[in-house]
Amino acid sequence: MLTEYVSQAMAQAVYDKLEDGTFTGRIPSCKGVVAFGSTLRACEDELRSTLEDWILVGLKLGHSLPVIAGVDLNREPTREPMDSM
Template structure:
């Protein structure tokens, strides 16, 4: 959410988007409502991208494209 950009529209409502994530946009009557909608939209966008094996942008230093590293049970 650190890369979110918000705009106040002419009617007093808000629009939010995350530029590195195409199509992640939300609207709300208040800035807080817009932020909550944007967070929800981003979560759904990430989940769909993971399911479809799309390459996702690195956001907030988190790279969801990396394969998980597993430690052997002997190391625990």
């Protein structure tokens, strides 16, 4: 589920080439997820890392995360009773 969320969010990424030849990337639906890199690939890698950290912090702090492509990380986990194992 988490892998799908990251993949779908990265598919929404928007990149721009800056005047100095470096790149910036952002994911509009994930406020604050922004990255910079000397190449487009470096920017994409940094953006993925920033997104993953943003998700983990959001989950830990109980923030409401955007639903992306039908993937909702806000649902409470279901727990099975121990005797059913």
